[in-house]
Amino acid sequence: AQSVSQHNHHVILSEAASLELGCNYSYGGTVNLFWYVQYPGQHLQLLLKYFSGDPLVKGIKGFEAEFIKSKFSFNLRKPSVQWSDTAEYFCAVNSNTDKLIFGTGTRLQVFP
Amino acid sequence: NAGVTQTPKFRILKIGQSMTLQCTQDMNHNYMYWYRQDPGMGLKLIYYSVGAGITDKGEVPNGYNVSRSTTEDFPLRLELAAPSQTSVYFCASRPLRRNEGGELFFGEGSRLTVL
Numbered sequence: 001a002q003s004v005s006q007h008n009h010h011v012i013l014s015e016a017a018s019l020e021l022g023c024n025y026s027y028g029g030t031v032n033l034f035w036y037v038q039y040p041g042q043h044l045q046l047l048l049k050y051f052s053g054d055p056l057v058k059g060i061k062g063f064e065a066e067f068i069k070s071k072f073s074f075n076l077r078k079p080s081v082q083w084s085d086t087a088e089y090f091c092a093v094n095s096n097t098d099k100l101i102f103g104t105g106t107r108l109q110v111f112p
Numbered sequence: 113n114a115g116v117t118q119t120p121k122f123r124i125l126k127i128g129q130s131m132t133l134q135c136t137q138d139m140n141h142n143y144m145y146w147y148r149q150d151p152g153m154g155l156k157l158i159y160y161s162v163g164a165g166i167t168d169k170g171e172v173p174n175g176y177n178v179s180r181s182t183t184e185d186f187p188l189r190l191e192l193a194a195p196s197q198t199s200v201y202f203c204a205s206r207p208l209r210r211n212e213g214g215e216l217f218f219g220e221g222s223r224l225t226v227l
Contacts, residue, residue, distance in 0.1 A: 006154075009152065034215060042220075043202060043218040043219060043220050043221050044155075044202070044204075044216075044218045046215045046216075049215055090154060090155065098143060098160060098168075099145075099157055099160060099170065100145070100157075100216055101157070101171075102147075102154045102155040102156075103154055104152060104154035105152075105154045105155075
């Protein structure tokens with residue numbers, strides 16, 4: 001069965017610091033990969049997604065993620081975080097099934 | 113365009129009571145999902161449906177039931193509420209073809225407390 005691991009459970013940064021959140025999945029076949037963000041009190045929104053092609057994917061609000069097939073990873077990055085990036089971030093994987101499986105999430109707190 | 117609408121937004125139940133969480137989408141999406149979100153656990157898939165009349169179990173289906181009589185509606189039923197079902201429930205939908213995006217569109221969530 002496919003699974004998703006997010007090893008950073010809680011990340012605290014100051015504004016302008018760089019961000020990298022880890023995501024690893026366990027499935028050997030073709031995968032579709034997603035990062036979702038959940039701002040406090042809101043529902044999940046899509047940040048970016050990877051289906052095929054360029055493994056470096058750019059999303060909204062300056063976020064990007066790199067798919068490294070050999071490492072089964074899809075890490076999320078942002079060069080300079082803002083206070084408004086405070087949220088919970090979820091990695092998700094779909095492996096040509098009807099189900100989208102989520103990681104446990106990473107809570108990001110950004111202090112001014 | 114309302115997207116995915118869930119009701120109620122909040123509900124408190126007593127142990128053993130039953131209730132239905134409603135979910136409606138107006139995007140003509142074939143796929144619909146129910147997830148529960150618990151602190152530190154991420155989102156766990158309860159049930160999903162690939163179209164009207166077709167439902168299947170997800171990761172944590174015990175204690176829940178679903179039906180899909182129309183494309184638009186995908187209600188989630190709790191028959192005998194237990195404290196372990198205290199959670200935030202999210203309904204989501206997506207189009208049939210994965211190359212249309214594959215992303216899920218989420219509702220606002222329903223916070224359920226079982227006392």
